[in-house]
Amino acid sequence: MEYFFELFLGGLTRGSIYALIALGYTMVYGIIELINFAHGEIYMIGAFTALIAASLLTMAGFKGLAVLALAMVIAVIYAGAYGYTVEKIAYQPLRQASRLSPLISAIGMSIFLQNYVLLAQTSDFLPFPSLIPQFGFMKSVEHIFSSSELVIVSVTTVSMILLTCLIKFTRMGKAMRATAQDRKMAMLAGININRVISTTFVIGSSLAAVGGVLIASHIGQINFYIGFTAGIKAFTAAVLGGIGSIPGAVLGALVLGWTESFATGYISSDYEDVFAFLLLVLILIFRPEGLLGKSSTHKV
Amino acid sequence: MKDLKQSFFISVWFMLLTFPIMVIRVNTIEKVVQWRWTNMAAMGIGTFILSYLWRYMLARKEAGAQENGDVLPWHQKLFSERKYFIPFVAAVLTFAALFPLFVSEYRVNIMITAMIYVVLGLGLNIVVGLAGLLDLGYVAFYAVGAYTYALLNYHFHVGFWLALPLGALVGAVFGILLGIPVLRLRGDYLAIVTLGFGEIIRLILENWGAFSFGPSGIANISRPTFFGMMITRSQGILFMYYLMIALGIFTIFVVNRLQDSRLGRSWLALREDEIACQAMGIDRMKTKLAAFALGATWAGMMGVIFAAKTSFINPASFTFLESAIILSIVVLGGMGSILGVTLGAFILILLPEELRAFSQYRMLIFGASMVLMMVFRPQGIISNVRRSYEYHES
Numbered sequence: 165m166e167y168f169f170e171l172f173l174g175g176l177t178r179g180s181i182y183a184l185i186a187l188g189y190t191m192v193y194g195i196i197e198l199i200n201f202a203h204g205e206i207y208m209i210g211a212f213t214a215l216i217a218a219s220l221l222t223m224a225g226f227k228g229l230a231v232l233a234l235a236m237v238i239a240v241i242y243a244g245a246y247g248y249t250v251e252k253i254a255y256q257p258l259r260q261a262s263r264l265s266p267l268i269s270a271i272g273m274s275i276f277l278q279n280y281v282l283l284a285q286t287s288d289f290l291p292f293p294s295l296i297p298q299f300g301f302m303k304s305v306e307h308i309f310s311s312s313e314l315v316i317v318s319v320t321t322v323s324m325i326l327l328t329c330l331i332k333f334t335r336m337g338k339a340m341r342a343t344a345q346d347r348k349m350a351m352l353a354g355i356n357i358n359r360v361i362s363t364t365f366v367i368g369s370s371l372a373a374v375g376g377v378l379i380a381s382h383i384g385q386i387n388f389y390i391g392f393t394a395g396i397k398a399f400t401a402a403v404l405g406g407i408g409s410i411p412g413a414v415l416g417a418l419v420l421g422w423t424e425s426f427a428t429g430y431i432s433s434d435y436e437d438v439f440a441f442l443l444l445v446l447i448l449i450f451r452p453e454g455l456l457g458k459s460s461t462h463k464v
Numbered sequence: 465m466k467d468l469k470q471s472f473f474i475s476v477w478f479m480l481l482t483f484p485i486m487v488i489r490v491n492t493i494e495k496v497v498q499w500r501w502t503n504m505a506a507m508g509i510g511t512f513i514l515s516y517l518w519r520y521m522l523a524r525k526e527a528g529a530q531e532n533g534d535v536l537p538w539h540q541k542l543f544s545e546r547k548y549f550i551p552f553v554a555a556v557l558t559f560a561a562l563f564p565l566f567v568s569e570y571r572v573n574i575m576i577t578a579m580i581y582v583v584l585g586l587g588l589n590i591v592v593g594l595a596g597l598l599d600l601g602y603v604a605f606y607a608v609g610a611y612t613y614a615l616l617n618y619h620f621h622v623g624f625w626l627a628l629p630l631g632a633l634v635g636a637v638f639g640i641l642l643g644i645p646v647l648r649l650r651g652d653y654l655a656i657v658t659l660g661f662g663e664i665i666r667l668i669l670e671n672w673g674a675f676s677f678g679p680s681g682i683a684n685i686s687r688p689t690f691f692g693m694m695i696t697r698s699q700g701i702l703f704m705y706y707l708m709i710a711l712g713i714f715t716i717f718v719v720n721r722l723q724d725s726r727l728g729r730s731w732l733a734l735r736e737d738e739i740a741c742q743a744m745g746i747d748r749m750k751t752k753l754a755a756f757a758l759g760a761t762w763a764g765m766m767g768v769i770f771a772a773k774t775s776f777i778n779p780a781s782f783t784f785l786e787s788a789i790i791l792s793i794v795v796l797g798g799m800g801s802i803l804g805v806t807l808g809a810f811i812l813i814l815l816p817e818e819l820r821a822f823s824q825y826r827m828l829i830f831g832a833s834m835v836l837m838m839v840f841r842p843q844g845i846i847s848n849v850r851r852s853y854e855y856h857e858s
Contacts, residue, residue, distance in 0.1 A: 212484070242481070246481065268795050275827055434671040445661070448649060
């Protein structure tokens, strides 16, 4: 029974990380109908920036949670900036083009960013300091649910709540919803589309960076390639939940996290990624629009 | 003046943006920080100059070079008129035939690789270019073909010539297997599921050690025999080269005929508008399955060739990056255009070999060129002009 709880909570943690990244994918898709392949790379860059910031801060004498908080803020700022830049270079010029062009551009950008970090930094696995302290009150349940897992789940929950408030109650949120619904109409209503799209990218990238810092702290090492796998899984989660839908992304991510956790726990740990993709294929066969997606009728 | 200010700000932005990753290198084991200020300076100057170039190119794109509709593009002229076409083909064939005599074995090997990618590109062209089905997991069929030959060769000593049609057949079967679940999906969902399939195949090959020998792969795969005689490695390379030329010509011929056939035209209809296509009485499902199956056949065949050529395969050769490269060949060359895909394959494979000096930056340049091509020339090198008929006063 304890094993079950361990797997359940582990799945919750995984799902939280996937959710943070999946939100970026789903928001961008909702607004400009583009699979942002470079999003996984932003997550990776967030983790790298945090590592560099954390190392400099530790050497400068800061300690413990201050390092984590500051490194996260710096990583979030930089990831947002990267997201903004990528959008301006690779996606904005292609807004009028067919569906395939931005997709290829996104794949190209993903390859470019991966190799950029590879060349500028290193191909080795860099050790990431464990910035999350072990809490005293968690000691009794450490073997089921570690402190860092608790931090991950709580930070994710807080981020979700903040994001929902942003989307529901602010003007920018309303503008984002309007643009996602009907871009031309939003333009006619006086919404600055470019600004809305840039904001979406920045918010998505920031969330991904938060995820990157947390998971890097949890696992303990980073490498230029982590963006790819995490990106694919998170995108799977977003599609699973119904791409374009924000609650769908969270739901899909949690379902994916739990599936992976239970499958690797009870069946086999080698085929971890296979389970994720198999789940995706099955869901899309039986419910092509995803769990929470709207099944749209297509008109000629 | 405005341009100068804008470029200055862009340059400063990039210098700050890339500051952590490019300037600082942290060695957490030795607790050392390496500051590379020259990188920042290079970044600043580089982006300043590039921003001017970017602005100029974008302005040119906006102004839009008007295509002169009356004058046929040179390649259309080349192919449609007999008097140009036949000498062209003769010249190309002669060059191809005499090529190995003038160059080293290494270059012949590279040319074989390029030809393999030409056929792969043409195969994917059927799926993406003609039928409009975005397949991001094409490498799975390539892997299936390669492993078919490797395993049959290992367990049952099946020779190359028998394995070639078998590889094609297995490829076709997997194409149908992949096609059936995705029949109802459109656009981006299709792309992701095919991507998932590609990864599933690779992961299974990597982890099911008992079946596929896992990450260490399969070695000592037999080379093709020449009428039953075993041949040396050098002769083998020469033999492969001519075989690939023949297969390349065969593929171009088949794809060309397919394009004009009833099936090919249903694919084009499918690509343009799926619902209208169905309304016209074309069986959508059969057409899609045919596209997947036929596209996968070529990949399966090329998998067998790849296994025979390199004599060693492992799952690491069949990653998503390969699919991305093949997709780039199709898109950058010009979707749906045979000449475009061929040229695209040659450029994408031969150019990195020539620029070996920059080999570190190869992937970086590859990624950047994908983005640049899409921004500035999305229709590819050879834009696919629709078939048009002209009436002349007789």
